[in-house]
Amino acid sequence: xxxxxxKNIQDTLCIxxxxxxxxxxxxxxxxxxxxxxxxxxxxxxxATNVExxxxxxxxxxxxxxINTQIDIVxxxxxxxxxxxxxxxxxxxERVRFRKTLYATLEVSGVDPATGTQFLITSDPVSFNFVxxxxxxxxxGTAIVVSISDFSxxxxxxxxVDDVIIDFDLEIFVCQSIQAIAPxxxxxxxxxxxxxxxxxxxxxxxxxPPQCDMVxxxxxxxxxx
Numbered sequence: 001x002x003x004x005x006x007k008n009i010q011d012t013l014c015i016x017x018x019x020x021x022x023x024x025x026x027x028x029x030x031x032x033x034x035x036x037x038x039x040x041x042x043x044x045x046x047a048t049n050v051e052x053x054x055x056x057x058x059x060x061x062x063x064x065x066i067n068t069q070i071d072i073v074x075x076x077x078x079x080x081x082x083x084x085x086x087x088x089x090x091x092x093e094r095v096r097f098r099k100t101l102y103a104t105l106e107v108s109g110v111d112p113a114t115g116t117q118f119l120i121t122s123d124p125v126s127f128n129f130v131x132x133x134x135x136x137x138x139x140g141t142a143i144v145v146s147i148s149d150f151s152x153x154x155x156x157x158x159x160v161d162d163v164i165i166d167f168d169l170e171i172f173v174c175q176s177i178q179a180i181a182p183x184x185x186x187x188x189x190x191x192x193x194x195x196x197x198x199x200x201x202x203x204x205x206x207x208p209p210q211c212d213m214v215x216x217x218x219x220x221x222x223x224x
Contacts, residue, residue, distance in 0.1 A: 009191045014184055021179040022092075022136035025148065030127035031170040033157075034105050041120045043107065043164060050109035052154025052167050056147070057102045061124045069146045072097040075130060083134055093137040095179075099145060101127045103171050105154060127171060137179035149174035 036043055043050075055063050078093040105122040137143065155168035 009193075010188060011191055012186060012188050014186050016182060016184055018180045019183045019185075021138065021141050021181065023176070023178045024133060024135065026131070026133065026175055026177055028099075028101070028127075028129050028131065028173045028175060029170065030101070030129065030173075031168065032125055032127070033166050033168050034122055034125065035166045036164050039105075039107065039120050039122055043120065044109070044111040044113065044118060046112050047109040047118070047164075048112055050107065050156060050164065052156050052169075053106045053108075054103045054152040054154055054169055054171065055106060056150045056152075056171070056173075057104050057124050059100075059102050059124055059126070061102075061104055061121075064147070066149065067146055069144060070099055070101070072099045072143060072145050074143065078137060081134060092134045095133050095135055095137055095143055096130065097133075097143060097145070098128070098130050101129070101171070101173060103127065103152060103169065105167055105169055107167070125169065133177050135177070135179045141179040141181045144176075144178045144180055146176045146178075147173055148176045 057063050074095065074097045076096045078095055080091055081094045082089045083092050084090075102124040104124055107120045107122075109118060110116070111118050133143075135143070151172045153168075153170045153172075155170075156164055157166050157168060159165050
Protein backbone atom coordinates (compact mmCIF):
# COMPACT_ATOMS: atom_id res chain seq x y z
CA UNK A 1 0.00 0.00 0.00
CA UNK A 2 1.15 3.55 -0.63
CA UNK A 3 1.87 5.71 2.41
CA UNK A 4 2.92 8.90 0.61
CA UNK A 5 -0.27 10.73 1.58
CA UNK A 6 -0.60 9.13 5.01
CA LYS A 7 -1.92 11.47 7.72
CA ASN A 8 -1.74 10.91 11.47
CA ILE A 9 -5.16 10.32 12.97
CA GLN A 10 -5.26 11.46 16.59
CA ASP A 11 -7.70 9.89 19.02
CA THR A 12 -8.34 9.77 22.74
CA LEU A 13 -7.48 6.32 24.07
CA CYS A 14 -8.16 4.59 27.38
CA ILE A 15 -5.40 2.08 28.10
CA UNK A 16 -4.42 -0.24 30.93
CA UNK A 17 -0.91 0.28 32.26
CA UNK A 18 1.08 0.33 35.51
CA UNK A 19 1.66 3.46 37.54
CA UNK A 20 4.98 3.73 39.39
CA UNK A 21 4.24 5.24 42.79
CA UNK A 22 7.87 5.20 43.90
CA UNK A 23 11.22 3.98 42.59
CA UNK A 24 14.60 3.62 44.29
CA UNK A 25 17.86 1.82 43.54
CA UNK A 26 19.61 -0.16 46.27
CA UNK A 27 22.28 -2.81 46.66
CA UNK A 28 22.84 -6.12 48.41
CA UNK A 29 26.08 -7.86 49.35
CA UNK A 30 26.39 -11.51 50.32
CA UNK A 31 29.27 -13.90 50.95
CA UNK A 32 29.86 -17.58 51.56
CA UNK A 33 32.61 -20.19 51.52
CA UNK A 34 32.63 -23.30 49.33
CA UNK A 35 34.84 -26.20 50.38
CA UNK A 36 36.93 -27.74 47.61
CA UNK A 37 35.41 -31.13 48.46
CA UNK A 38 31.92 -29.75 47.75
CA UNK A 39 32.66 -29.24 44.06
CA UNK A 40 30.72 -31.71 41.87
CA UNK A 41 33.98 -32.74 40.14
CA UNK A 42 37.24 -33.20 41.99
CA UNK A 43 39.80 -30.47 41.42
CA UNK A 44 42.81 -31.94 39.56
CA UNK A 45 45.80 -32.48 41.80
CA UNK A 46 48.41 -29.72 41.60
CA ALA A 47 46.23 -27.78 39.14
CA THR A 48 47.90 -24.67 37.74
CA ASN A 49 46.59 -21.28 36.60
CA VAL A 50 43.55 -21.75 38.84
CA GLU A 51 40.99 -18.95 38.74
CA UNK A 52 37.62 -18.52 40.48
CA UNK A 53 34.63 -16.64 39.12
CA UNK A 54 30.87 -16.80 39.49
CA UNK A 55 27.60 -16.34 37.64
CA UNK A 56 24.19 -15.15 38.83
CA UNK A 57 21.66 -17.95 38.22
CA UNK A 58 18.25 -19.22 39.19
CA UNK A 59 17.82 -22.10 41.62
CA UNK A 60 18.37 -24.60 38.78
CA UNK A 61 21.73 -23.09 37.88
CA UNK A 62 20.58 -21.41 34.67
CA UNK A 63 22.14 -17.94 34.20
CA UNK A 64 19.72 -15.04 34.49
CA UNK A 65 20.19 -11.76 32.60
CA ILE A 66 20.36 -8.27 34.00
CA ASN A 67 16.95 -6.59 34.54
CA THR A 68 15.37 -9.88 35.54
CA GLN A 69 12.52 -9.50 38.03
CA ILE A 70 13.03 -11.66 41.12
CA ASP A 71 10.52 -13.10 43.55
CA ILE A 72 10.18 -11.44 46.95
CA VAL A 73 7.98 -11.98 50.00
CA UNK A 74 6.94 -9.15 52.30
CA UNK A 75 7.69 -10.40 55.82
CA UNK A 76 5.82 -7.83 57.92
CA UNK A 77 2.84 -5.53 57.38
CA UNK A 78 3.71 -2.12 55.97
CA UNK A 79 3.96 0.67 58.53
CA UNK A 80 3.72 4.40 57.93
CA UNK A 81 6.82 6.38 58.81
CA UNK A 82 7.43 10.11 58.64
CA UNK A 83 10.69 10.91 56.88
CA UNK A 84 12.38 14.32 56.76
CA UNK A 85 12.92 15.22 53.09
CA UNK A 86 14.64 18.58 52.60
CA UNK A 87 13.19 19.88 55.86
CA UNK A 88 9.65 18.66 55.16
CA UNK A 89 8.00 15.64 56.78
CA UNK A 90 6.79 13.10 54.23
CA UNK A 91 4.73 10.02 55.09
CA UNK A 92 6.11 6.84 53.55
CA GLU A 93 5.57 3.13 54.11
CA ARG A 94 8.27 0.98 55.65
CA VAL A 95 8.41 -2.17 53.50
CA ARG A 96 10.31 -5.25 54.67
CA PHE A 97 10.83 -8.10 52.25
CA ARG A 98 12.81 -11.30 51.84
CA LYS A 99 14.58 -12.35 48.66
CA THR A 100 16.82 -15.25 47.67
CA LEU A 101 19.51 -15.04 45.02
CA TYR A 102 21.61 -17.85 43.56
CA ALA A 103 25.12 -17.96 42.13
CA THR A 104 27.42 -20.68 40.85
CA LEU A 105 31.17 -20.81 41.44
CA GLU A 106 33.26 -21.43 38.32
CA VAL A 107 36.77 -22.82 38.84
CA SER A 108 39.09 -22.97 35.83
CA GLY A 109 42.70 -23.96 35.36
CA VAL A 110 45.08 -26.45 33.74
CA ASP A 111 45.34 -30.14 34.65
CA PRO A 112 49.11 -30.87 34.79
CA ALA A 113 48.50 -34.59 34.19
CA THR A 114 47.00 -33.96 30.74
CA GLY A 115 48.00 -30.39 29.97
CA THR A 116 44.37 -29.55 29.17
CA GLN A 117 42.19 -26.77 30.53
CA PHE A 118 39.25 -27.57 32.80
CA LEU A 119 36.16 -25.74 34.05
CA ILE A 120 34.26 -26.92 37.12
CA THR A 121 30.91 -25.32 37.95
CA SER A 122 29.46 -25.70 41.43
CA ASP A 123 25.84 -26.33 42.29
CA PRO A 124 23.84 -23.11 42.82
CA VAL A 125 24.57 -21.47 46.16
CA SER A 126 21.75 -19.48 47.78
CA PHE A 127 22.07 -16.03 49.34
CA ASN A 128 19.17 -14.96 51.56
CA PHE A 129 18.38 -11.33 52.34
CA VAL A 130 15.84 -9.53 54.51
CA UNK A 131 15.73 -5.87 53.53
CA UNK A 132 13.90 -2.67 54.42
CA UNK A 133 12.89 0.12 52.05
CA UNK A 134 10.94 3.33 52.69
CA UNK A 135 8.58 3.89 49.77
CA UNK A 136 5.42 5.65 48.75
CA UNK A 137 3.55 2.35 48.70
CA UNK A 138 -0.13 2.86 49.57
CA UNK A 139 -2.55 -0.02 49.90
CA GLY A 140 -3.07 -1.76 46.57
CA THR A 141 0.49 -1.33 45.33
CA ALA A 142 2.88 -4.22 44.68
CA ILE A 143 6.63 -4.20 45.28
CA VAL A 144 8.68 -5.18 42.23
CA VAL A 145 12.42 -5.89 42.54
CA SER A 146 14.68 -6.31 39.50
CA ILE A 147 18.41 -6.95 39.24
CA SER A 148 20.05 -3.97 37.52
CA ASP A 149 23.71 -5.00 37.92
CA PHE A 150 25.77 -7.90 39.27
CA SER A 151 29.40 -8.53 40.09
CA UNK A 152 31.26 -11.11 42.11
CA UNK A 153 34.63 -11.87 43.65
CA UNK A 154 36.07 -15.36 43.96
CA UNK A 155 39.00 -15.86 46.33
CA UNK A 156 41.12 -19.03 46.35
CA UNK A 157 42.24 -20.12 49.81
CA UNK A 158 45.27 -22.40 50.29
CA UNK A 159 46.88 -24.10 53.26
CA VAL A 160 50.52 -23.84 54.35
CA ASP A 161 51.47 -26.43 51.71
CA ASP A 162 49.88 -24.28 48.97
CA VAL A 163 47.04 -26.77 48.51
CA ILE A 164 43.62 -25.29 47.67
CA ILE A 165 41.20 -25.90 50.54
CA ASP A 166 38.18 -23.71 49.76
CA PHE A 167 36.86 -20.68 47.93
CA ASP A 168 35.39 -17.44 49.30
CA LEU A 169 32.55 -16.15 47.17
CA GLU A 170 31.22 -12.59 47.49
CA ILE A 171 28.42 -11.18 45.36
CA PHE A 172 27.35 -7.57 44.85
CA VAL A 173 23.91 -6.83 43.41
CA CYS A 174 22.34 -3.54 42.35
CA GLN A 175 18.56 -3.67 42.38
CA SER A 176 15.65 -1.56 41.22
CA ILE A 177 12.77 -1.40 43.73
CA GLN A 178 9.42 -0.04 42.57
CA ALA A 179 5.97 0.33 44.10
CA ILE A 180 3.45 -0.13 41.28
CA ALA A 181 -0.28 -0.59 40.73
CA PRO A 182 -2.44 -1.16 37.64
CA UNK A 183 -4.32 1.90 36.40
CA UNK A 184 -6.52 2.88 33.43
CA UNK A 185 -5.40 6.16 31.86
CA UNK A 186 -6.75 8.40 29.14
CA UNK A 187 -4.23 9.65 26.61
CA UNK A 188 -4.38 11.61 23.37
CA UNK A 189 -2.31 9.80 20.77
CA UNK A 190 -1.76 9.42 17.06
CA UNK A 191 -3.02 6.09 15.78
CA UNK A 192 -0.30 4.04 14.11
CA UNK A 193 -0.46 3.31 10.40
CA UNK A 194 1.38 0.51 8.62
CA UNK A 195 4.50 1.38 6.68
CA UNK A 196 5.01 0.57 3.03
CA UNK A 197 6.06 -3.00 2.36
CA UNK A 198 9.67 -3.55 1.33
CA UNK A 199 10.41 -6.12 -1.37
CA UNK A 200 13.53 -7.29 -3.21
CA UNK A 201 14.03 -5.72 -6.64
CA UNK A 202 16.64 -6.24 -9.30
CA UNK A 203 19.22 -3.50 -9.28
CA UNK A 204 19.85 -1.46 -12.41
CA UNK A 205 23.11 -1.53 -14.36
CA UNK A 206 26.05 -0.05 -12.51
CA UNK A 207 28.69 1.96 -14.38
CA PRO A 208 32.11 0.54 -13.56
CA PRO A 209 34.80 2.86 -12.19
CA GLN A 210 37.00 4.63 -14.75
CA CYS A 211 40.70 5.41 -14.97
CA ASP A 212 40.22 8.87 -16.48
CA MET A 213 43.66 10.11 -15.43
CA VAL A 214 45.44 7.57 -17.63
CA UNK A 215 42.92 6.22 -20.18
CA UNK A 216 41.81 7.14 -22.75
CA UNK A 217 43.36 10.23 -24.30
CA UNK A 218 46.23 10.86 -21.87
CA UNK A 219 49.90 10.41 -22.60
CA UNK A 220 51.27 9.00 -19.35
CA UNK A 221 54.81 9.40 -20.76
CA UNK A 222 54.51 13.13 -20.03
CA UNK A 223 53.95 12.51 -16.36
CA UNK A 224 57.05 13.24 -14.29
